[in-house]
Amino acid sequence: MAYDDGMKWLEMSTENCTVQRTLDLVGEKWTLLLLRDAFNGVRRFDDFRRHVGLSEAVLSDRLRKLVAAGILAAVPYQERGSRTRNEYRLTPKGRDLWPVLVALRQWGETYVADPEGPVLEIRHRDCGAPVRVVVECPDEHTALSPTEVRVVPGPAARPRA
Template identity: 50%
Template sequence: MVGKVTPSALEWSVDNCTLARAMEILGEKWTVVVLREVFSGVRRFDDMRVRTGIPRQVLTNRLAALVGHGVLRREPYQEPGARVRHEYRLTGKGFDLYPMLIAVTEWGNRYLADPEGPPIRYTHRDCGAEMRVAMRCDDGHEVDDNRAVIPRPGPGAHRRS
């Protein structure tokens, strides 16, 4: 009889998991849809609402949460004869989400696109080539095999009690 192999991850607490913390901010469908819109240059509330079909209150809540977490900032604008409104712009913290958005889009384009192909591609502004997200270790090695990546406890890890 072969004994049960216990994963070493079970020795470590997940109470301060940064992935879980990130997903508290980003882990809801409409939040990522809002980010897609802002990355695409759609910055105004009504444009986002009409283009995506997000219910008004849901969009209000998602934008407020992204502003509250410092991912977006509000900037006032005013059309002639109208009241002051706000558009939403990415902060540095927001721009740092671009690789995540591209990685999720790559995955969706690979596995979920319609037969005629993906509806969106992200390209390099300078040369027009399609963008890809690549994994690279701190020593500069590009990692092609996802199985070559091993999660290990970091300096903030705590042993389970």
């Protein structure tokens, strides 16, 4: 993958970089682990705390930020005899992060996996085949490597100050 334009990549401002903006929202380790758990059905504060191993203060902060960003929704529930609490459910915006987590998992299974094999396998419900993330050309439906693409400035690109 090479930046392909008269203006060089190092001459471009990164102030409005979408990768940077995304990392500002979800780039912290604990946030990604909370999202991993949310995708695996964890909904309640105590379950997140117990499974991820966070302090209450850090967990509260991360959940609050994910709700404020519209990635999780806080949905009130009340068990008999207890006060009202919140469950945390992925929003459509949150569910759109699924390929990112699958890609991280896929990379991890390739380079830092447990010698005994994967902790979880993601398989297609209908046929049972393993699921993988692929960058593809939508016209040709073929997987692409970084050397098969070019990167050009988009409409928000501007020179570095």
